[in-house]
Amino acid sequence: xxxxxxxxxxxxxxxxxxxxxxxxxxxxxxxxxxxxxxxxxxxxxxxxxxxxxxxxxxxxxxxxxxxxxxxxxxxxxxxxxxxxxxxxxxxxxxxxxxxxxxxxxxxxxxxxxxxxxx
Amino acid sequence: xxxxxxxxxxxxxxxxxxxxxxxxxxxxxxxxxxxxxxxxxxxxxxxxxxxxxxxxxxxxxxxxxxxxxxxxxxxxxxxxxxxxxxxxxxxxxxxxxxxxxxxxxxxxxxxxxxxxxxxxxxxxxxxxxxxxxxxxxxxxxxxxxxxxxxxxxxxxxxxxxxxxxxxxxxxxxxxxxxxxxxxxxxxxxxxxxxxxxxxxxxxxxxxxxxxxxxxxxxxxxxxxxxxxxxxxxxxxxxxxxxxxxxxxxxxxxxxxxxxxxxxxxxxxxxxxxxxxxxxxxxxxxxxxxxxxxxxxxxxxxxxxxxxxxxxxxxxxxxxxxxxxxxxxxxxxxxxxxxxxxxxxxxxxxxxxxxxxxxxxxxxxxxxxxxxxxxxxxxxxxxx
Numbered sequence: 146x147x148x149x150x151x152x153x154x155x156x157x158x159x160x161x162x163x164x165x166x167x168x169x170x171x172x173x174x175x176x177x178x179x180x181x182x183x184x185x186x187x188x189x190x191x192x193x194x195x196x197x198x199x200x201x202x203x204x205x206x207x208x209x210x211x212x213x214x215x216x217x218x219x220x221x222x223x224x225x226x227x228x229x230x231x232x233x234x235x236x237x238x239x240x241x242x243x244x245x246x247x248x249x250x251x252x253x254x255x256x257x258x259x260x261x262x263x
Numbered sequence: 264x265x266x267x268x269x270x271x272x273x274x275x276x277x278x279x280x281x282x283x284x285x286x287x288x289x290x291x292x293x294x295x296x297x298x299x300x301x302x303x304x305x306x307x308x309x310x311x312x313x314x315x316x317x318x319x320x321x322x323x324x325x326x327x328x329x330x331x332x333x334x335x336x337x338x339x340x341x342x343x344x345x346x347x348x349x350x351x352x353x354x355x356x357x358x359x360x361x362x363x364x365x366x367x368x369x370x371x372x373x374x375x376x377x378x379x380x381x382x383x384x385x386x387x388x389x390x391x392x393x394x395x396x397x398x399x400x401x402x403x404x405x406x407x408x409x410x411x412x413x414x415x416x417x418x419x420x421x422x423x424x425x426x427x428x429x430x431x432x433x434x435x436x437x438x439x440x441x442x443x444x445x446x447x448x449x450x451x452x453x454x455x456x457x458x459x460x461x462x463x464x465x466x467x468x469x470x471x472x473x474x475x476x477x478x479x480x481x482x483x484x485x486x487x488x489x490x491x492x493x494x495x496x497x498x499x500x501x502x503x504x505x506x507x508x509x510x511x512x513x514x515x516x517x518x519x520x521x522x523x524x525x526x527x528x529x530x531x532x533x534x535x536x537x538x539x540x541x542x543x544x545x546x547x548x549x550x551x552x553x554x555x556x557x558x559x560x561x562x563x564x565x566x567x568x569x570x571x572x573x574x575x576x577x578x579x580x581x582x583x584x585x586x587x588x589x590x591x592x593x594x595x596x597x598x599x600x601x602x603x604x605x606x607x608x609x610x611x612x613x614x615x616x617x618x619x620x621x622x623x624x625x626x627x628x629x630x631x632x633x634x635x636x637x638x639x640x641x642x643x644x645x646x
Contacts, residue, residue, distance in 0.1 A: 149392065175393045201415070201513055203407040204460040205400055216399045216459075218408055218508055228394045228508045241415045257396050 148176035151190070156256035161195060161247050163223055164188040174225035195247035196222035197260060204236040215239050219260055233261040267499075267528040268362035270646035273485035273492035276305030276478030277605040282591045283442050285472040286379045290319055291332055293474035294374030298333065301476035305488040307368060312478075314339040314366035316353035320375045320385040320594050329372065339366045344387070346629025347542055348500070350475075350598035351636035355498035357479050367480065371601075374474030375593035384470055385594045388630070391506045400459050403467060403545065405507035405631035407459040410547035412513040414461060416562065419550065421461055423565035425452035427546040428465050428588050430574035435585025437575060437615035442471050443589040452546075466546040468587035468596070475598040477605065482646070491609045494646050496622075497528030500636035507631045514562075517635035518555035518626060525624075525637040526557070533557040536639075537620040538607045539579060540600035542628040543586040549573070552626050553581070556637065580617045583607060597627035597636070604640050621645050 146154070148164070152175075155162040164173040166180040167187040179186045197219040204213050215236035220226050231239045232250075245260035278300030281293045288296075294317070302308060315337045319325035326340035339360055343352050350371055357369040377385040390401060399405065413419045429449055435441035447465070455463035478488075485492035501517030504510045526532055533556060541552040550564035558579060559567040567573075573581035584590040584603040591599065604623035606612045621644055627636045 201408040201412040203399075203404050203411055204457070205398065205404060206457050206459065214398070216397050216404050216408070218513075226508050228397050228399065228506070230397050241411065252396065255396070 152176045156249055161193045161258050162190045163193045165191045172223040172225050194222050197245050199241050199243045200226055202239045230259045232259045268358055269496050269528055270494045271482050272358040272361045272479050273482050273494045274477050274479055274605050275485050275488035275492050276301035277602045278304055278476055279602055280474045282440050282473040283471055284379050288376055290374045290376045294372045297474035297476040298370055298372045301478050305478040309333040309335055311368050312370045313337050314369040316341045316357055316371040318344050318349040320387055345634035347595035347597045348627030348629035348634045348636040351627035351638050352500050354638055358495050361481050369479040372476040373598045376472045377594050378470050378472045394506055402631050403462055404459040406545040406547055407462045408507055409513040410461050416514055419565035421453050424466055424546040425449045426568045427549045428452045431582050431586040431588040433574045434583050434615055435589035438585050441585040441590040442469055462545055468544045468592035471591040471593055473591045473593035475602050477601055493605045493608045493640050496641045497525040497639040499524035502634050504633050516551050516555050516632050518552050521635045521637040522556040525639050529639040536622050536624045538617045538623045539581045540603050541626040542596050543582055543588050583615050600625040608640055608642050
């Protein structure tokens, strides 16, 4: 199965999974066929802790009636950084350095990892 | 020297065409007009070109189509696409190929009609499947994330970002070819409608048409083609990522790698540079690149640009054309940083001329701070 497809299948089953190299122990995201740098193909799927920290944040402004929304970069506790959205608070309340936790929502008929403050 | 042929190649033709709005032309027509002007500047014709370097907005095989258009059968083509920095990579590779004797006359060309065709920035890449579901604005949200991180880490302010836009506008007011020349005050930039925080409408580059081209030869024949050849002293590039989430540190770009290598090749240091052109797709770019290229320390870029330091009359002339913010931005601005460097070093920049300019730096950016490329040019006195 394609790495991205497997990632999405896990999400659809309610699990946020990350790849990890057996030899180096380093986590890999987004999914791919080999660890960046080493090229090691010994990748296994590990459930993410869901813990993360906001690395940077922006508010995408919209013309009303559409509402502004957050786009953030989140540093996962496991190492990789990913783009996501912090939900549950106003976009302007999202702060760099804020601890957040992953949850899976359904959006546009697909599972999506977003983050909320603890 | 690190193997780079310092001063062994030179630009002998440089031109722009159709800057602003150019209805009645396809992108390739604009590139052709700019190329013909640059070739005429070098007393050459299309049939003299034996190496073609080109990146067009939507034509991924432009080296084939443009060869056919010009009626040439080049020995060497380079279709390298790294975003808006592509033309500085072309420059680097053209110098290596010319010096190795693989070609004799290299043409680097670009043209875009995005403003009249769609009125929007032409997207030359597909959105990342890992970012698209979160609906970032492309590409501004990625630059906004970098700006937000720089502000968080170093205390950079929105007013300091605005200084970049105002400086660019003041240069553009001295450039008759520039698209945006009306008065622009700091408060108007700071208070402009927000698009993707902290970047507002006035932090963003223009959307225009435009074309540019340069012609390069080996130094020994350069004087046959132009009375003031502009020599390439160093050129180096770096790639750090594609998507913004994969950028190792959003406050440090690949210019911190390409810049020092280009300076080492040229045998120069930042303090030696008389005039600087950096790809200012957004105001944060100028601050990041001035830091990473060594014009000031990391984190001090915001303070560095205050008080009109990079504006006309300031200590360091930056983006003397008006840059992507106020001169033009047809989608990939890189080649315009080269053309303006040539114009300044030839002494043909009119009202915006930097007196006694002998060393110029041009810096290109591609993707979302992903590809960085630096070139250093000099007059005959510097070779």
